[in-house]
Amino acid sequence: MNDVEQTIVLVKAWPQPSQKYGETVxxxxxxxxxxxxxxxxxxxxHLAGDAQxxxxxxxxxxxxKPRDDNRIESRRVDEQSLRRVHKMTEREREGFFDPLFRSSTSEAAKRNESxxxxxxxxxxxFWKPKSAKELAEEDAKRQKALRQGSLFDQELAKIEPCPYELRMAFDDADGSHDMACGDWETAATFFNWRKLYGATSALERLKGVYEKDYFxxxxxxxxxxxxxxxNQWLLLGIIRLNETVQPRLL
Known part of the structure; x- marks a missing residue:
């Protein structure tokens, strides 16, 4: 399975420390x-600018195909071969992802989907402030993982741990859920808006975007x-994606 493959990126989570790779996304x-x-x-x-x-x-x-992951969707990627091709247009997105929607994670699990x-x-x-101890432990874990990386790896800029646990409560066909949000875009937006508006206003603005604009x-x-x-599901991304309007029957 070494032929070139293409994928339209939907999920890019916040960087996580890795004992084997230093840091992965x-x-x-x-x-x-x-x-x-x-x-x-x-x-x-670690990717070159034109590959990010x-x-x-x-x-x-x-x-x-990975040897240590039996989830059917998983693929091990040759990092040196990874490159950005182009961006999917809004028109191309219309209806394209409809077949992938499920009413709940239990429906997805019944279909053997991960x-x-x-x-x-x-x-x-909503959000929960992290304690000073939690932030220190999170930072120490990341720094330890980075030190275990290859000597030939470039030195990465330090990432500030998000001072809040960002969470999303939502309902689907299974009922109510409450999950931490691992979306890179969400955390990055918080940090950018914090510089402009302060932490409290940044969080309230994010709340308005997701609960009103997106929803x-x-x-x-x-x-x-x-x-x-x-059996454990994580919230990986919050995506603005139009619902397909069904034609009205005459």
């Missing part, structure tokens, strides 16, 4: 033929399972 998306892909290991901040990507970008890479999209019937964004215009939640705990 959970990335997932959909192939042009409509199949989910989970890409790893992606050491995003964002949501809706189409990336190309040489994939391999990645899915859900249209929540309600949405509430009213069309929002998709991207969720995925954990390799070691296949």
């Amino acid at each position: 959970c990335c997932a998306g959909v192939t042009p033929s409509g199949e989910w892909r989970r890409l790893f290991p992606v050491r995003f901040r 990507f964002a949501r809706w970008d189409v990336v190309e890479y040489r994939p391999a 990645l899915t999209l859900i249209r929540p019937t309600s949405l509430r964004f 009213q215009a069309g929002v998709a939640l991207a969720l995925g399972t954990v390799k070691k705990r296949p």
